[in-house]
Each structure stands twice: as structure tokens, then as C-alpha cells.
Amino acid sequence: MKIAVPVENGVLSAHFGHCEHFALITVNEAGVITEEESVDAPQHQPGLFPRWLSSLGADVIIAGGMGQMARQLFEQNNIEVVAGAPTQAPKTLVESFIKGTMGTNDAPCEGGHGHGGDCGGH
Template identity: 40%
Template sequence: MKIAIASEGKQVSGHFGHCEGFTIYEIGEDKSLKKNFVENPGHRPGFLPVFLKDLNTDVIIAGGMGETAQVLFNENGIEVIVGAQGDCDDVIQEYIKGNLESTGSVCTEHQHEGHCEE
């Protein structure tokens, strides 16, 4: 299973489309964990869901995300979890434990990138 976390450095990004990149965690059947970072290739409508699908991503985790992006991720078979905050390594551990739930929040203020959690 592959989980992508929209990242700013080691922290979960407030808005997935404008993040620095994606910390990709691969969880093996034996619960082993591999991690790598993929730079955000750029925010273009409809592009990132397909980009992450091409990386075989199963789940996207972000602080916030617009409604259209959430629909496109779901159409690509990628589970969306929004409302996450904090250190990416801590967030993935909470996901593995089954303690991370999506708030379902939808960003509407895209002109204010980076302020989706306010």
C-alpha cells in the first residue's frame, strides 16, 4: 500500500495542490515502512490525482483540499484524508494504527493558498 502525504518539509501541508511535494510511504505486508519524497510537479487542474495514481498511490493525506480534487482522487480509486496536521512521520503512524480519520473539510479559498486550515 502506498500513502502520499502532501508535505512542506517534514510537516503536512495545509493544501495539497500548493505543497512542496509528497512524502510517499510504502507499507509492506510485513508492516515494513519505506519512505521517499517526490517533488510537486506543479498545480494544474486535474493533474495531481492522475500523477499520484501513476505512482500507484492508494491514499492521499493533506491538511486541506478542494472539492474537485477530492472527487478526482476518488474517481481514480485514491482514498482522501483531509484535516491532518503535524509531522508526516507521526501522521503516518496514526494512519497505520487506524487513528487517522478525514474531517471531510473542503477548501474553497484557493486564492489564499496555504491558509486552508484557518
């Protein structure tokens, strides 16, 4: 399984549409992290990240807030959405996700980013 985490300043980016890069962390069937890589995020465009992360083999995205349209786009690209994650380092988040101990506050994005609260396409 490959898990994507949007990163800014070394921790989960609160708004993944503006992240610096994505951590892509591969976990084997035994729940062991086998590979960690960092890829620069492409310039944000509505709907781009789900397709791009799918092309990189991502199965899961761990995010902070996420709007309904973005969720749908990730799901259409066969990427499971785990939203409302705390602001922590990517490896810490993935380890918590694997163990089932990651607390989330799965609230939709409330806006304030210049797109009317939809967060569509992030």
C-alpha cells in the same frame, strides 16, 4: 499500500496544491513502513496531482483541507482521501493512520486561494 502526503517545510502542507514535494510511504500488509521516498511536486495544474500520484502507485492521500472536486478526482483515480489531517511530519501521520488514531477535521476547503473555494483539481 503506498500513502502520499503533501509536504511543506517538513510537515503536512495545509494546501496541497502549493506543496514543495510529496512523501510517498509504503506500508506492508503487517502495517510496517517498508519504504519512504520524497518526490518533487510538479507545477500545480487543475486535475494533475490525482493522475500523477496514481501513476506513482499511491493508494491513499493524507491531506489537510480538500475541495469536493479534488476528492472526486482522487477517487476517480482509485486513491482514498483522508482529509482534515493535523499538521505533522509525514511518517507520524502515516503511523497514526495505520493505527487508526489519526484525528481529522474533515472539512472541505473554504477557499481564499484565488479559485472561489472550489479547490478543484488539487
